[in-house]
Amino acid sequence: MSIYYQDDLVTLHHGDCRDVLGGVRADVCVTDPPYGETSISWDVWPVGWVEATTLALPDATSMWCFGSMRMFLERSGDFAGWRLSQDVVWRKPRARSTATDRFARIHEHALHWYRGPWGEVYHQAQRVPYYGKRAHVPAKAIKGSPGELRPMASTIEYSDDGTRLTPSILEGTAGDPRTVLHPTQKPLAVLAPLIEYACPPGGIVLDPFAGSGSTLDAARSFGRRAVGIEADERYCEIAAKRLSQDTLFGGAA
Ligand SMILES: C[S@@+](CC[C@H](N)C(=O)[O-])C[C@H]1O[C@@H](n2cnc3c(N)ncnc32)[C@H](O)[C@@H]1O
Numbered sequence: 001m002s003i004y005y006q007d008d009l010v011t012l013h014h015g016d017c018r019d020v021l022g023g024v025r026a027d028v029c030v031t032d033p034p035y036g037e038t039s040i041s042w043d044v045w046p047v048g049w050v051e052a053t054t055l056a057l058p059d060a061t062s063m064w065c066f067g068s069m070r071m072f073l074e075r076s077g078d079f080a081g082w083r084l085s086q087d088v089v090w091r092k093p094r095a096r097s098t099a100t101d102r103f104a105r106i107h108e109h110a111l112h113w114y115r116g117p118w119g120e121v122y123h124q125a126q127r128v129p130y131y132g133k134r135a136h137v138p139a140k141a142i143k144g145s146p147g148e149l150r151p152m153a154s155t156i157e158y159s160d161d162g163t164r165l166t167p168s169i170l171e172g173t174a175g176d177p178r179t180v181l182h183p184t185q186k187p188l189a190v191l192a193p194l195i196e197y198a199c200p201p202g203g204i205v206l207d208p209f210a211g212s213g214s215t216l217d218a219a220r221s222f223g224r225r226a227v228g229i230e231a232d233e234r235y236c237e238i239a240a241k242r243l244s245q246d247t248l249f250g251g252a253a
Helices: 017-023 049-055 069-074 188-198 214-221 233-244
Strands: 002-006 010-014 028-031 061-067 083-091 107-115 127-129 141-143 149-151 163-165 169-171 204-207 225-230
Touching: 002 233, 010 214, 010 233, 017 049, 017 225, 028 188, 028 214, 061 069, 061 083, 061 188, 069 107, 107 188, 169 188, 188 214, 204 214, 214 225, 214 233, 225 233
Parallel strands: 010 225, 028 061, 028 204, 083 169, 204 225
Antiparallel strands: 002 010, 061 107, 083 107, 127 163, 141 149
16 A cells, blocks of 8 residues: 555555555545546546445445536435535536536536435534524514504513524635646635535544545544545645645635
8 A cells, every 4th residue: 555645644655546545545535437428538426435445434324515516416325334524515606517508517526425324424514604694583472453463471482693504506616727736727716615514523424425625624624633645646736735735724625
């Protein structure tokens, strides 16, 4: 097994994830596999990767996996044994479509899969600041005589803390398309809430398709440990360089 880069929180292996995963243990997977939809040389679905990843994780755990609707439908059998909890959409403000015979595709999906009883799977709903009008929940009222409202015996206690659940459509860009580190680089701002949702503080995030190391970088920013695997040595080098610089959250989001 070839460790290409290591620091206090991150380990990056160079190799085919299906060969390396046997020696890896993690708490949760956050990954972005090849969708198998383009002519890019590495964009080939690695048959068996979900199974190999499953063996590296505990019985009750979860996995965020980026992909397209077509990819998930075609590969649904690979996710046997996993249950789907929800999907999040990454809206790509800078996306450019190459196909001219369909809607301009400016989004991708991230699906959240889990195994084991939901109550045992770590999941921490994320919240964002809310700057709109504060919610006001009046005491429930019942109508007495016409025009008269009386409070009911029991009233609802509700305190608006100025936050709301993070919406399921996330926006973010990995940067200028001419200078991104990887052609399918995922933004830290999109990865961050997924990681915080699924991985407990101090837990280990696994990304078997590390690319330029975005998941590893985002996980480290939040004090999570991370293990990545990347088959292409050019991207190992790019990821190692990125991780050895102090690119904590905000650096490339
Ligand atoms: C979609 S890209 C990931 C990009 C990454 N999310 C980022 O932000 O940079 C998928 C990566 O998986 C790598 N890859 C493809 N097959 C692999 C395999 N069998 N094992 C490990 N890595 C593989 C490719 O070289 C590519 O860099």
